Amino acid sequence: MKKDTILTVENLEISVKKNKIIKNISLSFYKNNVTAIMGPSGCGKTTLIRALNRMHDLDKSFKVKGSITFDTQNLLKSDPILVRQQIGMVFQRPNPFPNMSIYENVLAGYILNGIKLSKDEKDSIVDINLKKVGLYDEVSDNIHRKGSHLSGGQQQRLCIARTLAMKPKVLLLDEPTSALDPKATTRIENLINELKKEVSIIMVTHNIEQASRVSDYTAFLYLGDLIEYNTTETIFTVPKDKRTEEYLSRKYG
């Protein structure tokens, strides 16, 4: 079965002060699939995923070369603001805006971009997205309270809701559960499974079981090189490279 690609990375090279962190990586991400990016600490997972929505623009010491094609455009040459509106990102630590209520946090993308909405539009965006992340019933009574009063897991789901509210085509998740307890982690994993119907998901994870539970494809990175990229099933059952095999059997972390 041939899959539709959503993002195509070609000859991507990322360096910081002459230090190559990502070394000439090429791969395609597939539509409505979950792709896990794995590899030992410091191998460049975060660096790779942040290139996909131009977060490296924030730090001038990062140099990004190559191309990332999205909707026939090289997004490394597009307007970073437009890129980020279509490719959303959720971070390792939940970071709801402390000055905003839960309600405003969901709408933050609109507020920050100065997009005017009617009261009805706002209410419906908030309702839909809180329901999507399963937060609606938990917070509907105090939706106008500050988002920072929620538990870590709830905060992270609020951050996902905030990102989804912008209707992105791609959702980037950088170790979204590493700061959460097992129960909150399970909730987020289930959520990821649900969400892939509407958005393509690329997630960094350290957790081998998590990758096997939620991802359709897995990319294995090692010291800035893409060692292996295939369906998660193949990677986990018949890894081609010795380093992948060793990582999966936890020879190094």
Add this chain to the structure above:
Amino acid sequence: MNPDKSNLKKRLLKNNVFYQSIKLFSYALLIPLAFILFYIIKNGISYLNLDFLIKMPAPVGETGGGALNAIIGSFLIVGLSGLIAVPLGILIGIFLAEFKEHKINDLTRLSIETLQGIPSIIYGIVAYVWFVMPFGKFSGISASIALALMMLPMVAKATEESMKMIPYTLKEASYALGANYYSTIKKVILPSCRKGIISGILIGISRILGETAPLLFTAFGNAFLNFNMAKPINALPLLIYNYASSPYQEWHQIAWSSSLFLIIIVLGLSIIAKNVIK
């Protein structure tokens, strides 16, 4: 080596003496403060009534009267200072916190810190040279400018310090939603710093409210009720200064009440400032 007992005792004793003297000195510090407060309250309370707030000073020889012109003058001068110092101070604070690599960042920080250390009378003289001499008259505006310069570093520092406390991840979160720099600062960073900035503003106001020296060269004082900031205008510290050094008993009274009034406001502002941070 065995630590011998007498040595240990000696150290414990030293420790205790040190601890007790810290306590003693902190209590000792309260004595002058309590004394000042007591004295001002005792002398000022009797005239601090409604008349004080709504009446003009009584002519020499008559009892009663208030400090209306000075209260309004202080309010106008400090209000205009705030209008100048707050937006400028916040902008400078943002610059200090955000553009660390910029070539004049260090210079700006140095200027701000130097401004903080300059004796207040110098501000008065500078405002005199800049705004009183060219126009040939004392004015409330020149006083506001002198006081705004004093308040500026406090607002800038408070802004910078509270912006430094905001985690970088918040900024990233904002950018990741497609926000630009301006809306990130305006809608995420500054609102998250609100408490720190407000408390800095309140402390700044309470600081300039009691300043006398700069006003001598600028606002100068005015025996009449005046709302025109382009003219000489009275202020509480000026009234205290003039009345306390006058030979009239009734004027001394008004000076005491004005001192008490100022202290209450300054204390109130400090308490509010402390509580916003919490």
